[in-house]
Amino acid sequence: MATNAAMVLAKGAGKPPRAIAEDLAARLRTDARIAVAEVAGPGFLNLRLDGQVWHDVVTEAIDAGTAFGHSGMGAGVKVNVEFVSANPTGPLHVGHTRGAVFGDALASLLEAAGYDVTREYYINDGGAQVDVLARSAYERYREAHGLSPEIAEGLYPGDYLVPVGEALKEKYGDTLLDKGEDVWLADVRTFATEAMMDLIRDDLAALGVTMDVFFSEKSLYGTNRIEMALKALEDKGLIYNGVLEPPKGKLPEDWEPREQTLFRSTEAGDDVDRPVRKSDGSWTYFAPDIAYHYDKVQRGFDALINVFGADHGGYVKRIKATVSALSDGSVPLDVKLTQLVRLFKNGEPFKMSKRAGTFVTLRDVVDQVGPDVTRFMMLTRKNDAPLDFDFARVTEQSKENPVFYVQYAHARVKSVMRKAEEAGLPVSDHPRLEDGAEYDVARKIAEWPRLVEIAARNNEPHRVAFYLYELASEFHTLWNKGHENPALRFIHEDDPEATAAKIALPRAVAVVISAGLGILGVKPAEEMR
């Protein structure tokens, strides 16, 4: 173990780093847990911990169970994690899957770090796209009555609306046939939107994601809530009427200067001020977004996190400006963008196309490879890096497949524990570490609580997945050493005491793998099949 503390402290203390390091070393040596403390280089402090420390960590992990590594860092701070928030116009696709897994794992990670987390989904049910949904569903309703549907350009052609058409027939009979939109649009819209949200909830459930709150955009309309949110901005002098500069570069053909109501988002780092009310007096889509975030702030969250697809990167600054203005800078907002998922089958990329029917849904993925594999794989990349997902490879049982690799380590421990139990051998929480490989594993276990904090601080659940891979690797190494050196094997049939001690370390490994997989929402494997 090493620390750079002396060099960090040097500036504030006004003393040379080496002097500070010497001083620190002298004091640290008095601690029983420190075996060696020596100064190196420009002021690094190298510490060798007493072997007992690593023994204690193993015991601690076993005693704490999957709560091992949980931290009080969050101190009950209320965090809202908004994720998925897909338009309620169809089933979730692969892109949403990544956002769903990332958001859910991030939420669990923050919980493990002691935050009070709310998982939330914003339903975009107030805009023009749900009108399009209603029209599409109406055609399926006509189809259910034996008429041929007219799926015009721009409507949603997917089959998933066929049952919605049937259900509409069930509910309304033929009363909506041959009627104008003014008669049926509102009812069909509500009906179809609810049907889509049921579909989406089912999709999320298949992945193991449960939201705490579904927040409806529509609920903001007609209740003065948008007006109130804008009033809040207005009171801060951030709303004005004006004309925007034409966009640089290629001008849209029909661009003309118009006066509209603008939010001075540039005040908080946005590139241009954003329109909230169009020149015809109606709201822009941005207005309800402001109201929604106002609502989050009003609900008393101490911090907000939004998980968006990378294609929404252009909205980050204005949303940040909004939250900053509405909370007077007191509520931090972190926006995490999830990059594309590229799909492969046996190394061959396959293109998604709605028209060609090769559109891949969340359900397709989960049905083929299962929720555990899907979740783990979605976290094997940083959120802002593109991710390759190969249907064939992710179910392969080899070390090239990180899911398998980690699960295999857990299964190996469970196998040993079963064998020990069958042989009637005792267990103990106190390990007996002798070999370097055993210490390597114990040290890796000791990193876990710190890793949870770092990952949580950065809002980066992928760090957990990478850590688990490393832990599994250390464990496989140790396992293999048992081949050459029988003393390192965990079960010693003729020596119950040795077995009890040796089996403590793998048990701690299983605890940490369970805890880590738990954060990722993956079930640890008891055995490999």
Added chain:
RNA sequence: GGCCCCGUAGCUCAGCGGAUAGAGCAACCGCCUCCUAAGCGGUAGGUCAUAGGUUCGACUCCUAUCGGGGCCGCCA
């Protein structure tokens, strides 16, 4: 034109401002009478895109440039 992300080993990628930059694939050489070899060990492989700057110290922070991807509209 503007903004965002990325550029690290042949490939895919890790790397809270700290020492000699790490894994996995692919390549080469080894390890099963054994608690699961579905695994493990070893060798080789690098001007961390480039140029400046801040710092005792930069892959990490700042600026510019080059290269790859994404986004842009009173569309939601």
